[in-house]
Amino acid sequence: MITRRLILGAAAALALTGAAQAQDWKAKYPEIVYAIIPSENASGVTDRWTPFVSYLSKELGTKVTLRIANDYAAVIEGQRSGNIHIAQYGPASYARAYVTGVKTEPFAIETNLDGTKGYYSVLWVKANSPYQKIEDLKGKNLCLVDPNSTSGNNVPRFAMNKLGITPEQFFGKVVYAGSHENAVLGVQQGTCDAAFNWWNDEKESNLLRMASKSMVKAEDFRMIFKSDQIVNSPFAYLSDLPADLKAKIKQAVLDMPKKDPEAFKKIYDGKQGVWEPIDHKAYEPVVELIGFVDSLRKKS
Incomplete structure (x- = not known):
């Protein structure tokens, strides 16, 4: 017989399990590193993205550090080594990471003000x-x-x-x-x-x-x-991060435009649309593109 006490007990057990899982990943990942490719000078990147990192730290309940890469390859290698947990790639640099065996997966994409991507x-x-x-x-x-x-x-x-x-x-x-x-x-x-x-x-x-x-x-x-x-460019996290951590990162990123609109506006000077969910399939044409470009290099 199912009683109110049993239901409450089960709910409490689930809450404890969720809390335990969170503590598990927080013990393993006391610091989350977010890295971005160098689209502009370092001070410009810092100004744009520091509010985002602060927001993410608050949402995840753990320290998030901004890393500005010297070049695109540094982001790829940082994720390959597991030192970069979340990266914002360009489409081709994500595709390069993917084809060279980096265990990373895109989860959010930039959109334009008109909704295009x-x-x-x-x-x-x-x-x-x-x-x-x-x-x-x-x-x-x-x-x-x-x-x-x-x-x-x-x-x-x-x-x-x-x-x-x-x-x-x-x-x-x-x-x-x-x-x-x-x-x-x-x-x-x-x-x-x-x-x-x-x-x-x-x-x-x-x-x-x-x-x-x-x-x-x-x-x-x-x-x-x-x-x-x-x-458009993707956010990608390491595939082997705990599932609950990935879910929390994804939700926090997708929620940022409405939860912290001023910080979001600062990133793009108000000239970009909200972030939306994405997966690898959207980047398969870019994977084909870099394969083609690699073949050109071999011929030249």
Whole structure:
């Protein structure tokens, strides 16, 4: 016979089990490390993401530390070694982690204000330069971002292959700038004649973020190429984290835009939509893309 006492006892037992599980993972993970790829200078990343880390610490009830990686590969290797528990990747760097055996899984994706979940790779040149298309840059210097950057390397190489262009043969020099900001600065300073970068729309791009910080003037640059849409960047946690910890991280991240709207607004200057759930399937086309780009490198 089921009594109220039995029901209350079972509920109490479940609560104790949940509390015990939480204590188990807190004992094993007294500190959670969140890492992000270097899309801009370190101070800019710190300003944007410190409120997020503080929010996550409060929601998880444990210390969360922000780590700003030196390059994309550092995030991949940090998750491979288990030293980075949560990472925000670019699509191609996540795909690179996946194909090289890193046990990581995406759980949330950035969205745009209009609800779409994609962005573009664009090519900037100086506004007063004569270049109108990629083919006009033969023998000139090109700034890419990082070998594992989606919009700053992999998509550009795929697009140039369609045009019959092998970058290392076509351009006078190909430079990996290290970050999206550095690539744009390369054009501004004359190190490069053109630079690939990320671009959401007319209101949100790396160039506009730099202009808002008075690093460059947006009107000094002109776009001569825009790719097909690329799926937005994922948050990914280690696959072997405890299930209850993963569930708590995912819920906290997805809830942040409504629980701490000011901190969320600071991350994207109010120019990005809420985070939504995602899984690996969304990134399978990017996995195929980096496989194709790798095959191009082997041929060149």
